[in-house]
Amino acid sequence: xxxYKAWLExxxxxxxxxxxxxxxAYEFFHLGTTLRSWEVDEPxxxxxxxxxxxxxxxxxxxxxAIFLGLGGLVRExxxxxxxLTLTLPVSRGRLVGVRVGVGVVEATALAVAPWVANxxxxxxxxxxxxxxxxxxxxxxxxxxxxxxxAMAVLxxxxxxxxxxxxAIAFGVVILAYALSRDVEWLKALNLFxxxxxxxYVNKETFLFPEALPWSSxxxxxxxxxxxxxxxxxxxxxxxx
Amino acid sequence: xxxxRVIQTNxxxxxxxxxxxxxxxxxxxxxxxxxGFLGRNGAGKSTTIKMLLGLIRPxxxxxxxxxxQITHREGNRKxxxxxxYVAEDKPxxxxxxxEQMIRFTASFYGDWRPEISRKLLLEYELxxxxxVKTLSKGxxxxxxxxxxxxxxxxxxxxxxxSEGLDPVMIEHLLQTMVAQAGQGAAVFFSSHxxxxxxxxxxxxxILDRGCLLLDTSLDRLRESYRRIDLVLPSEAxxxxxxxxxxxxxxxxxxxxxxxxSGNAEAVIERAHDFHAISVEVAPVGLREIxxxxxKEN
Numbered sequence: 334x335x336x337y338k339a340w341l342e343x344x345x346x347x348x349x350x351x352x353x354x355x356x357x358a359y360e361f362f363h364l365g366t367t368l369r370s371w372e373v374d375e376p377x378x379x380x381x382x383x384x385x386x387x388x389x390x391x392x393x394x395x396x397x398a399i400f401l402g403l404g405g406l407v408r409e410x411x412x413x414x415x416x417l418t419l420t421l422p423v424s425r426g427r428l429v430g431v432r433v434g435v436g437v438v439e440a441t442a443l444a445v446a447p448w449v450a451n452x453x454x455x456x457x458x459x460x461x462x463x464x465x466x467x468x469x470x471x472x473x474x475x476x477x478x479x480x481x482x483a484m485a486v487l488x489x490x491x492x493x494x495x496x497x498x499x500a501i502a503f504g505v506v507i508l509a510y511a512l513s514r515d516v517e518w519l520k521a522l523n524l525f526x527x528x529x530x531x532x533y534v535n536k537e538t539f540l541f542p543e544a545l546p547w548s549s550x551x552x553x554x555x556x557x558x559x560x561x562x563x564x565x566x567x568x569x570x571x572x573x
Numbered sequence: 574x575x576x577x578r579v580i581q582t583n584x585x586x587x588x589x590x591x592x593x594x595x596x597x598x599x600x601x602x603x604x605x606x607x608x609g610f611l612g613r614n615g616a617g618k619s620t621t622i623k624m625l626l627g628l629i630r631p632x633x634x635x636x637x638x639x640x641x642q643i644t645h646r647e648g649n650r651k652x653x654x655x656x657x658y659v660a661e662d663k664p665x666x667x668x669x670x671x672e673q674m675i676r677f678t679a680s681f682y683g684d685w686r687p688e689i690s691r692k693l694l695l696e697y698e699l700x701x702x703x704x705v706k707t708l709s710k711g712x713x714x715x716x717x718x719x720x721x722x723x724x725x726x727x728x729x730x731x732x733x734x735s736e737g738l739d740p741v742m743i744e745h746l747l748q749t750m751v752a753q754a755g756q757g758a759a760v761f762f763s764s765h766x767x768x769x770x771x772x773x774x775x776x777x778x779i780l781d782r783g784c785l786l787l788d789t790s791l792d793r794l795r796e797s798y799r800r801i802d803l804v805l806p807s808e809a810x811x812x813x814x815x816x817x818x819x820x821x822x823x824x825x826x827x828x829x830x831x832x833x834s835g836n837a838e839a840v841i842e843r844a845h846d847f848h849a850i851s852v853e854v855a856p857v858g859l860r861e862i863x864x865x866x867x868k869e870n
Contacts, residue, residue, distance in 0.1 A: 334680040341668055417664040420626050421681050422654040424646070572629040
């Protein structure tokens with residue numbers, strides 16, 4: 334039932350993020366398929382519009398991943414329910430693990446949802462749709478961007494206070510983005526080209542090359558994993 | 574489990590910086606008994622309970638709950654399977670309904686008794702579909718108690734269980750605690766309500782400023798604690814009545830008031846030696862014992 338508790342805790346955040354993340358897909362539904370007559374015979378203009386729709390969703394997703402990662406035992410302490418959770422016959426590692434698991438599923442669902450909407454739109458309109466483009470976009474977004482979620486989990490394990498953790502998590506992302514943009518040797522830390530796919534997509538076809546940036550995805554996932562393990566270690570040692 | 578110790582601490586201590594919340598606590602709670610844990614605000618009662626349940630780590634010392642070390646992570650988790658706990662602030666998940674809270678809690682415990690849960694839900698008049706955040710303080714307390722009493726644990730730890738309850742509900746609570754003990758559970762509860770402790774406890778522990786000042790059975794307290802009021806023909810020095818068992822002496826001219834934890838006969842004998850004009854011996858209630866004990870500390 335821990336998963337159920339985690340779902341109840343995050344469901345409103347998830348549903349609000351789902352509504353927001355579907356806005357670009359909604360735009361695609363209304364505008365994305367109205368192409369000029371000379372574009373209609375080519376599939377690539379459709380792929381371009383699908384990709385731009387994805388870029389919009391990816392931006393929302395990064396914020397959504399942070400929101401979904403926030404919360405947990407330290408926040409429960411601030412709201413006064415941590416002693417109930419911690420006296421359940423469950424290890425702290427499992428408490429954090431289940432919460433992370435539910436968050437990962439939700440974040441992945443948010444990465445997939447716009448593409449499901451776009452697929453339905455394309456099927457409804459009878460316009461081209463590339464499954465490989467969709468798969469690559471989802472993989473880059475969820476694989477490359479899960480570090481945002483893990484960072485929020487880590488911040489939530491360290492920082493007390495309902496709103497302090499939110500402020501710090503977003504502060505870290507904005508700072509990292511600004512530094513990676515302006516400081517030359519930190520450019521590798523800019524995840525935006527990775528999670529949106531803009532750094533890898535073919536600008537003519539808006540499809541992805543066969544060789545995806547696996548090392549970057551793996552590095553990002555490894556950092557995310559380390560952050561989750563650090564969070565578990567912190568929670569196990571923490572006093573409530 | 575009769576006579577076995579369900580809680581045993583050895584020099585258990587907890588400090589927060591320079592503040593010592595609990596000092597060298599040697600506590601023993603026996604099975605099949607109701608143990609009242611008395612103390613003023615900030616005496617260290619909740620800190621002790623939190624250490625027993627593994628929520629915080631002791632700075633020094635240690636202890637066992639149901640035979641498992643409190644500092645051993647896995648042992649502590651297994652202990653929690655057999656312990657029902659109601660925390661001081663009655664924590665519940667605000668976003669769940671009463672029904673969801675019950676189903677959620679029931680899923681973790683093999684000793685859950687659904688028939689008792691249904692019975693208490695009716696008796697406590699809790700609305701199953703209402704969200705916890707919309708419940709009054711008293712209703713939240715009732716729900717927290719329902720979650721504990723619907724189980725069949727070996728140890729029931731209740732931190733200020735009657736807070737926020739009306740007199741009828743307090744009566745029901747006390748009867749349920751006695752019934753739980755009757756079914757074989759050890760009940761360990763902290764309270765500011767001395768009358769409640771006096772009514773149902775078998776054993777009383779008094780904690781003050783982190784130190785255990787008293788740990789004895791209520792029967793022994795009733796048998797041995799006495800207040801002896803004397804009127805002497807002339808003023809007598811306090812030290813004349815400092816004999817074993819005497820805890821406190823107050824003198825006011827020829828009047829002497831002796832508070833004794835035992836050995837009242839020796840005090841009376843000494844009074845006769847001084848040709849006391851009047852000797853009045855009265856049993857002492859737990860309230861007075863508590864006040865005298867913490868005052869002395």
